[in-house]
Amino acid sequence: MIEWWTSERTRRLLFDHPFVKAAALGLFGLLGNVLAGAYIFEITKTVNAIQVLDWEETPHSRSFWFLMVVLVLMGFYGWGAARYETRVRKSLSEDDVFGIALQELIDPMIKAAKKDIEEGKLRTIEDVRKMFGPRNGSTQP
């Protein structure tokens, strides 16, 4: 169970899937509004035909405690989403991996080339054309 909650698939579903994100935040918002209304209703008293809010009734209101639970859950959801976003932003993108792969291929060539350049072992394009031209080249026509 714990593995399921911490798995990459679950994180992606909870914090990356647009429908799940919209549904979760929408439901939290709706539930919060309903509970806030119920809480106000529960602490409202009628004294001499006048409705007043009796704030001291707050600890006795079930809706108040449900509202607190919803707020805490929303906080956890936001914290999880923020952590997920940060991790995604810091992780290597496909382009990064591709760049590293290419650099890995090219680094030995650059080292070899630097040695050639330092030793002056360079040829101009005309030299190369002469070497690999139609009459002098060792390559196939």
Place this chain on the structure above:
Amino acid sequence: MSAAMFTDHAVERMRQKDFTQIDLADLLKTVERVADDPTELRHSRDVVRVGSQQGEETFIVRSGDMRAIIAIDPAEPEKVFVLSVYRANMSDQDKVSFHSVEQAIKR
């Protein structure tokens, strides 16, 4: 306007590999075009920028199946260095190993 300079390594690769004269001539033409006009490095569809280290930039120039790896050094702006030449469908021994890429990513 820069001059394309071929390293010994690149020349050896051209000598060892089974490239046709037509392929090489086309590649040399593309390399020359890129060296003549440095804006080609940024805007040509035949040039892909691969990486940059301390101002030195590396590019792959393509001409058909042929590829040339070229580098520019800000210390020598009048030169474009051709580091290596290969064909796109290179043999297994030329390919970068998955292990080495994995190691590089971990570093």
